[in-house]
Amino acid sequence: MPDREEKHSILASRHADLKEQGLYAALKDLKSLSSSTLPLENIAAQITLSTRFTLKVPCTALWLMDDLHKFISLVSFSCVDSTDTDPKKYNISLEDETSPVSECLRDGKPSLHKKQILSEMDPRATSLNKDYVIAVLPLQTLFGTIGVFEILTNSNDAVSHAELESLELLTAQIALLLSNHLNSDHNARQSALQKQLYEISAKINQAKDYESVLKITVEELCTALNLPAASMHVNMAVIGASPSENKEHNT
Incomplete structure (x- = not known):
């Protein structure tokens, strides 16, 4: 049985410092990222790192769906006792019936999955090679579901259904942050492309x-x-x- 300090801390107990761990701390960290102009990959990496640290779980991960809605890609993850954070362009099919992440995207609902083992192809599998209880929550925006927030906890320290409901608040903030960043990135690309098209038109006219x-x-x-x-x-x-x-x- 792990020590108290090693257990997850999603809903901090009355004996804990609410400002240092759990949902309160995780939400506070997200607020500090709201005005960041870093690339999406860096923002996602900071989200997974800070949420894993404040929630005290073995791993957190962010998955985003592709534009064609056929695959969902592992964008970032953070694992305890591992410095490897490279998603290695790992993705899974939206139709994969064995994946809690794919199921979450199809159903659009948070869920818990017990006795889960990561695929050998998953870049996290080298450091996470036990059975886990996996919590998956959809990243929902006004325009639809853009991805999934995934949390891995040890089998003897599993996320409860009450905690899963509370995590929906955190996931909503993550979805808002990523959605705003994606929109800003899209607008920047559109502006750059528009500028290029004007330059091409000028060359054609000459x-x-x-x-x-x-x-x-x-x-x-x-x-x-x-x-x-x-x-x-x-x-x-x-x-x-x-x-x-x-x-x-x-x-």
């Missing part, structure tokens, strides 16, 4: 012939959109030229 227009359009758009390759074919007859002069450019 082109002297159709061949130059094609070359600039294809090559510049390929770079701006980060495409591996692109091609464009123009029917010159549509713009009053001879069909034999049809133009094509590849990159």
Whole structure:
């Protein structure tokens, strides 16, 4: 049986310092991240590190769903007695019926899962190789569920259903923080892309012939959109030229 100091501290007891551990401390740490301009990966890493420390659990992890809603990726995690925090681009299918994380995303409800063993492919499995009780909570926003917050506790120190309900408040704050950051990141990318498109338009307007227009359009758009390759074919007859002069450019 672990010592008192080793047990998790989600709902701190009346003997504990509420400001130093449990939900109070976790929420306080999240507030300090609300104005951060760090990249998403750094924000997620700080969330998992601070929540694992304040809740005193073996591991916390953040998962985010991809744009196509087919996979959910491990974005960050923090494990006790391990310095490894690299998610190694690990993801699982949303249809994986053996995964508590996938089930949580499909159902959209918090849940507890007993006697869980991490997959050998999971980058956390090297340091977390026992049976665990896993709590999964959906990260819900006004626009839908964006991911899952996962907490691992030891089998003899499991999260209770009362604690799971209380954790929904923490998860709501995490979802809000990540959603705001994702929106800011999206807006920044949109602004950068808009600027690139204006620059491409200026170059096209300065082109002297159709061949130059094609070359600039294809090559510049390929770079701006980060495409591996692109091609464009123009029917010159549509713009009053001879069909034999049809133009094509590849990159």
